[in-house]
Amino acid sequence: MALQLSNPARRRLRTLGFLSPWLVGFSVFFAYPLIATVYFSFMHYNQIKEPTFVGLRNWRYVFEQMPLFGPALWNTLWLVVIMVALRVVFGLSLGLLITKIKTGAGFFRTAFYLPYLAPPVAATVAFVFLLNPGTGPVNEILSSIGITGPNWFNDPDTAKPSLVLLSLWGIGDLMVIFMAALLDVPKEQYEAADLDGAGPFAKFRYVTWPAITPIVMFAVVTGVVQTMQYYTQALVAGKVASGVNIGPGSVIQPGYPDHSTLTVPQLVYQMGFQNFNTGAACVLSLVLFAIAMAVTMLLMRKRSGLLAAED
Amino acid sequence: MTTTTLTAPTTPERTAPTRGPAAARARRKRILHWIAVHSVAIAVALLFVLPFVFVFLTSVMSDSQAMSGDLWPNSWHWSNYKEVFETPGFLDWWRNSLMYAGLGTLFTVCSAIPVAYALAKFRFRGRRTAMLLVISTMMLPPQVIVIPMYLVWAQQFHLSGTLWPLIIPMAFGDAYSIFLLRQFLLTIPKEYIESAKVDGCGEFRTMVKIVVPMAKPGIAAIALFQFFYCWNDYFGPQIYAAQNPGAWTLSYGLESFKSAHSVNWNMTMAATLLVMAPVIIIFFFAQKAFVEGVTLTGVKG
Numbered sequence: 001m002a003l004q005l006s007n008p009a010r011r012r013l014r015t016l017g018f019l020s021p022w023l024v025g026f027s028v029f030f031a032y033p034l035i036a037t038v039y040f041s042f043m044h045y046n047q048i049k050e051p052t053f054v055g056l057r058n059w060r061y062v063f064e065q066m067p068l069f070g071p072a073l074w075n076t077l078w079l080v081v082i083m084v085a086l087r088v089v090f091g092l093s094l095g096l097l098i099t100k101i102k103t104g105a106g107f108f109r110t111a112f113y114l115p116y117l118a119p120p121v122a123a124t125v126a127f128v129f130l131l132n133p134g135t136g137p138v139n140e141i142l143s144s145i146g147i148t149g150p151n152w153f154n155d156p157d158t159a160k161p162s163l164v165l166l167s168l169w170g171i172g173d174l175m176v177i178f179m180a181a182l183l184d185v186p187k188e189q190y191e192a193a194d195l196d197g198a199g200p201f202a203k204f205r206y207v208t209w210p211a212i213t214p215i216v217m218f219a220v221v222t223g224v225v226q227t228m229q230y231y232t233q234a235l236v237a238g239k240v241a242s243g244v245n246i247g248p249g250s251v252i253q254p255g256y257p258d259h260s261t262l263t264v265p266q267l268v269y270q271m272g273f274q275n276f277n278t279g280a281a282c283v284l285s286l287v288l289f290a291i292a293m294a295v296t297m298l299l300m301r302k303r304s305g306l307l308a309a310e311d
Numbered sequence: 312m313t314t315t316t317l318t319a320p321t322t323p324e325r326t327a328p329t330r331g332p333a334a335a336r337a338r339r340k341r342i343l344h345w346i347a348v349h350s351v352a353i354a355v356a357l358l359f360v361l362p363f364v365f366v367f368l369t370s371v372m373s374d375s376q377a378m379s380g381d382l383w384p385n386s387w388h389w390s391n392y393k394e395v396f397e398t399p400g401f402l403d404w405w406r407n408s409l410m411y412a413g414l415g416t417l418f419t420v421c422s423a424i425p426v427a428y429a430l431a432k433f434r435f436r437g438r439r440t441a442m443l444l445v446i447s448t449m450m451l452p453p454q455v456i457v458i459p460m461y462l463v464w465a466q467q468f469h470l471s472g473t474l475w476p477l478i479i480p481m482a483f484g485d486a487y488s489i490f491l492l493r494q495f496l497l498t499i500p501k502e503y504i505e506s507a508k509v510d511g512c513g514e515f516r517t518m519v520k521i522v523v524p525m526a527k528p529g530i531a532a533i534a535l536f537q538f539f540y541c542w543n544d545y546f547g548p549q550i551y552a553a554q555n556p557g558a559w560t561l562s563y564g565l566e567s568f569k570s571a572h573s574v575n576w577n578m579t580m581a582a583t584l585l586v587m588a589p590v591i592i593i594f595f596f597a598q599k600a601f602v603e604g605v606t607l608t609g610v611k612g
């Protein structure tokens with residue numbers, strides 16, 4: 001690589017030059033706000049008066065007194081576990097299905113992929129309509145075959161499962177990733193397994209699964225990190241399903257119904273931008289950060305290939 | 312790095328007898344298998360497509376019918392779409408979305424190319440650390456840093472109520488795009504770059520003349536992803552643009568559109584489809600680049 005530039009100082013300068021957009025971006029839009037978040041988590045600050053140091057008071061408030069922290073953390077972790085598990089299983093199943101299809105493969109691939117592209121707000125509004133308990137098409141169809149449909153987004157017991165349905169509808173990205181991984185499994189291994197008389201389950205267990213484990217890992221980790229920041233769909237579903245008008249000054253209950261769709265990111269927004277309790281909002285941010293970083297470290301540890309170099 | 316061609320795989324031909332009862336049995340089994348796989352696929356595809364169909368059918372119903380729970384429109388009210396466009400603010404949301412997504416994409420692409428190139432092809436101390444930091448940034452929930460960032464943009468630069476606090480940072484490298492493009496650049500053989508250098512090209516000229524043309528599919532992928540990210544973004548516009556309806560984007564405006572028309576599901580569904588339309592139209596034109604990009608994120612380097 002070091003062909004023309006023999007001077008190491010010049011080479012270092014060149015590297016810095018190429019990296020400079022990111023170096024600036026990283027310091028200004030990542031490192032600085034991260035440090036500032038830690039700083040504000042020890043401050044009382046209402047965004048008008050100067051911040052004052054209050055030690056651990058914000059931390060204790062969040063963990064010991066904040067009424068909505070428990071439900072929000074529970075909902076977030078519930079979604080992380082259930083949504084990620086179902087997404088991976090369903091994504092993998094669709095990936096397997098699509099690799100078995102010969103006739104009309106293009107059509108099926110597009111049909112399965114398209115919902116992933118629907119903007120989250122649009123998809124959520126559409127789902128609240130489709131799953132509308134009284135007049136939504138889904139319950140209409142269910143009742144035509146004699147089933148009384150649930151209240152979906154309007155019942156605290158089924159609101160989160162409804163969000164899971166919405167996220168399974170947008171499974172296209174995972175399907176494509178799994179499909180690519182499945183197509184990369186060497187054909188010879190299947191042929192060898194055939195010769196050994198392996199059935200479909202044995203083939204999956206001993207040939208397919210070992211080959212795709214890194215991708216499954218990748219899907220789990222990115223899924224966890226994405227679900228940690230789950231915000232738009234939960235918020236919009238709650239707002240639209242509650243049916244209140246959101247004009248200036250109107251107060252909406254976060255996480256409708258009964259806080260069942262309130263997530264930690266929503267609480268960050270509420271604390272920081274509606275209650276102007278900057279300190280508590282920053283504590284909540286750092287809780288999110290700690291969990292997301294722990295998962296990322298796990299990803300690095302497991303050598304999922306993300307850092308592979310060209311050599 | 313594998314760039315898988317996305318065609319249906321063909322199972323290797325079995326060396327089966329071509330005649331006799333064994334062949335007939337094998338053929339029957341194959342046909343049954345074909346039927347089973349395709350019936351499952353058709354059932355699943357229906358479930359995936361039906362939401363779009365219902366949304367569309369509702370979007371052309373009359374006000375009262377849209378609330379009745381009917382599945383098929385009695386009469387087709389195409390004028391709902393016209394009415395949506397005439398809703399005050401709707402055209403501004405389009406303009407704002409296009410500005411956010413257009414400039415955001417342009418800035419991201421221009422800043423990600425040199426960074427990804429350096430990370431993929433230069434050897435320098437700290438390269439691994441730099442990659443680790445890029446990935447950490449990618450993994451960071453936006454809510455973690457939003458409060459200090461908001462305070463800076465609002466209090467120092469007085470830019471709240473605009474989309475600039477969302478657009479400007481994109482000129483300084485988006486982690487996800489850098490990561491994805493770097494994965495793509497790893498697939499370009501070193502020899503091309505070395506021979507350009509032998510011909511006397513400087514590093515910058517090599518990048519512009521050799522690497523960028525070869526990396527077109529990768530660049531197309533990050534451009535599409537970034538465009539869609541901006542188009543779909545709700546959290547960002549909510550933070551910075553909420554207090555100024557003149558700066559709302561389609562994604563942000565849609566939900567308030569529903570709230571303002573709390574009973575009009577037909578209009579809301581028409582607006583919903585209009586928000587989806589650009590993304591889906593672009594997808595049909597750039598399907599290959601898009602799917603390739605998704606694949607790149609997942610397949611190991």
